[in-house]
Amino acid sequence: MNFPSKLIEDAVNEISRLPGIGKKTALRLALHLLKQKESVSESLSQAILKMRTEVKYCAVCHNISDAEICGICASNKRDRSIICVVEEIPDVLAIENTAQYNGLYHVLGGVISPMHGVGPDELKIASLMKRIEEADAGVKEVILALPATMEGDTTSFYVTRLLSARGVKVSTIARGIPIGGELEYTDEVTLGRSILTRVNYSAE
């Protein structure tokens, strides 16, 4: 693409380095910003720079945070005896948005994947073990909320073995047919598993 202005070209090149944004979209965004007031571009660029330079990671759970310890770990309204283990930061947001969980989190920063050279030492697993050993009131349960992939299952298996050796109860989030899902269109692995792990209605 030939750009009529070096300034536009630089901006388009920078914007198109973002994932999922090509040159055409980047140009559209740049031209949109040109049409807006200068303050729009100012606050956008300041917010990005401020976020990148000032954001911290919680020393306990490794979630993003504005302080040394994140709001969830510091809160006295959360149940400190349950820890939910997730792969990445967006998973914490997703679970928080359900408003169904009131415990703490632990962000592993990935899952075990020999294909990509990610072993247990690259993840925050040691930090999870340390956290459980040092917890004042003790940790009653660890919920594994890892992806339902081979890598996720491997990680779940690895973490479960370590935790079981320490006598901590381990659970995993339920796999099955999504709410609103039709049996007919559900893949057979999920459907088969949902039958095997069926929930007893009469006992409830």
Next chain:
Amino acid sequence: MNFPSKLIEDAVNEISRLPGIGKKTALRLALHLLKQKESVSESLSQAILKMRTEVKYCAVCHNISDAEICGICASNKRDRSIICVVEEIPDVLAIENTAQYNGLYHVLGGVISPMHGVGPDELKIASLMKRIEEADAGVKEVILALPATMEGDTTSFYVTRLLSARGVKVSTIARGIPIGGELEYTDEVTLGRSILTRVNYSAE
């Protein structure tokens, strides 16, 4: 959405003000930037701010430019006797990328649209007329490359009337079946027009 960090929230809010980018995409982009080196966010925000504050519009053709007069208008390699009239800045880029045109441009900044309160006075039509009157060597032809919509056609009609009164030759880009397009799937208006405005092979 509940954000674990005010800094992230601010950045997500700013990014999601861009057209076509929602909160989820904005969060994905923000987390991507957090994973990259600080220099990536730095150069991105600087490029955006620099573009917005320093970019100029060409005093002749109203295209974006780094100087008072844009590279195309200032070039002595372009044919100054032809002006191509377009709606917006991306149209100039699109035509430049074809490498089939060597004349000058004129960006109207929109098309006549009574529905949206855009009349001829809101567009750079007067500036086009002034340009044609003041051209040293004279303008032989004006090519209208406006969108094939009702508004585009209205604008073409309006500009054609003004130019014809001044004795300037006016042409418009060809409408027809796109290269590689199948007759079967072309809409009947385009197909009908392509028959009416057929091109004589034998005379060529």
